[in-house]
Amino acid sequence: MTVTGAEIAGGGQGPPRLWWWERPRSFVFDLALGLLSAVECAVLGARFAGEAGVPVVALVLLGFVAGGLLVVRRRWPIAVVLVAVAILPADMGYSMLVVGLYTLAAFEMPRRVTGVLAGMSGLGVFVVTVVRLNHLRDDPTSQPDWVVWLIAGLMSVGMIAPPLLLGMYAGARRRLVESLRERADGLERELSLLAERAEERAEWARSEERTRIAREMHDVVAYRVSLMVVHAAALEAVAVRDPQQAVRNAALVGDMGRQALTELREMLGVLRTGDGGRAVPAVRAAAPSVVREAPLAARPAAADGGLVAVGAVRGAEADGHGPCLDELDALVGECRVSGMAVELSVDGESATYAAEVEQTVYRVVQEALTNVHKHAPGAKVQVRLAHRGTEVAVLVLNGPADGVAANADLPSGGNGLIGMKERVTALGGGCVWGTTDAGGFKVSAVLPASGTRG
Template structure:
């Protein structure tokens, strides 16, 4: 398994400048071996130079032990190796020092300069020693052998450790960059997962609001008409039994339709819950709740009794449309509302969302008239323009009458729901009281 940079930094357990304890053991072993080599070569050097043997021994031990500092000060190790090259000692220290120098993060010009100095020193010392051996008779080979041995020995002592160190250093830097990239990707994935959870929570809240708005628009209008007919039934029960029977039948039909719509909505919501996935980070594209909300509204709209009511299917069978406005206004007139419809422009086909939103605006505005201004004369205006459709529902002041009939229960969500619907399509919604004491609702939706 690949270890990230944070894991490697957490694994740093060595003392001082060593990252791990095994690095201490390795450098200590190399330093002991180098010190032993330099001590043995120092004894031979002291005999050639006429120095006491203990001096050469101590000098070799001190020079060879410098290899312990190779990770901290590789330049110092290489310089010491170059300095003791004339004494023909420190071969292990030179090789290991050059490798460490090439594998470090130092600039290439410093690595090249010190490698060149080590190569020149080895070349000079080997050449001088070979000439001395030939002069003393220890070597009887031709003159061509001296430069060959010098160049070969210098290159053999310098090129392999430098090239190996450069390769290891480049590979180490590559691994570090890959670890940093893996850490960055891991952090980005974690951030994306957190944002996905936030978006999922936000979407759930939005869909709860959307579903509540759908249920309010579909059911509130019919229940409001039921209350209006019940009040009328109470008023005419003794005076006009036939009209009372007719109103009672209307109340019963509307109650059954409202229950059917609620049952259909809840059925679609339960089906949507069974398709949802709780974990947003591992979810393979769950069914959006928006589709559930529209499906609930469409299913409820198809459950209108008789020949179709205010929530009957539109031209495409996917929910209410502008073609159903006449039936919607007919139900309001049956409930005793004086409604006048005026249409400007030529009726044409719009997107399903536009037609549903336009219908719901008119429906909710009429529901508010039933609740707060029962019996008031109402004007519904629809204008089909080149790039937009405009709706306006305006009612006059409520007539003097029974205050209980003019004050039906209201949750205050109708205007909020209409504004949200229109704003989602990029339209403009305005509502407020008129100077004549009535109320006006206006909406413009891009076509």
């Protein structure tokens, strides 16, 4: 039976292997052991040859070759032990036997094989010791036989047990070190994998945050700017023939521009501080002062057309909350002032929903109305809000453009509907849109009341 290089103590990742040695120093160490064993066996063989009357050269050569086999102890430890047991009767090979038993116990050899070879070695040492003691006694009757057996037994145990125990300890220690090394390598790989996953999650979070910011910026800017463009076009059309109407339209454009700037300041304040709870109220507090500075001509127009003042529209945001369902009336009123025919209907009993649900419903209606401004000027619009207990639904339906209202030629990036669907889906709801048989367009969304995130 052989022992592979992977079973040798201290197998590392250092210099290149030399045959079955893991490191060059192991080769040098075994070579030195083999040379010492060969010299010892040759000297003991020469002494035994003189006592036994055997040719000295033959035993010296036998001892040198047999002792030199200790060089291959890592490769063939069983063969080394067997050769050592075989040359014990010639009174040589003791050191070879000790080292061979140590190597046998230290390496991953079957315990049964190690036990058999240890028993053979112990018996061989016992027999050879008894024979030597009987041969050295001048008077065999001077000492009882049990004394000889006791000395031989102690000699056998003293030569066999220590190397076996030391080898088993070294093997167990090596296996423990290898296990700890493998565990450390595994932990290092796991840490590297966790670091890679953390980087991936961070990149995903950055991407999600960029998408969210882009969606918020679109919701804040697109609607207000669209209305500003519509009113600017109307202002251009009536500036000469109806100066009073032109003044009212100019006032509305100014109001809407101030609202857009206020909302932008709120968002930029959050981005700068990273804590919307502290930054936003301070910035939102500027909204009422902006309203007070609005031209007086804007207020009669708002009253005639149902437009609620800017401070009322943004009142819910002044206390730290985003748009809510109560602000839909104001949103519809703004659109009516711009000339859009909008009808708002509410079904079911009003309920309290999560803040993000109400804000998302508001943004869905806002985006749908913005698209009507862009793509269907003059179209009639129906906004239907339904309270269904565990969920809230909204439908925005518009007919085709009437062909009379001027097209404001507003640009479209195609991101509004996508962002709207992302908002709704993130809260566990559903959102669909598409054209109608009458040539119009409809947007529908359903959200759970609790706003459970999917």
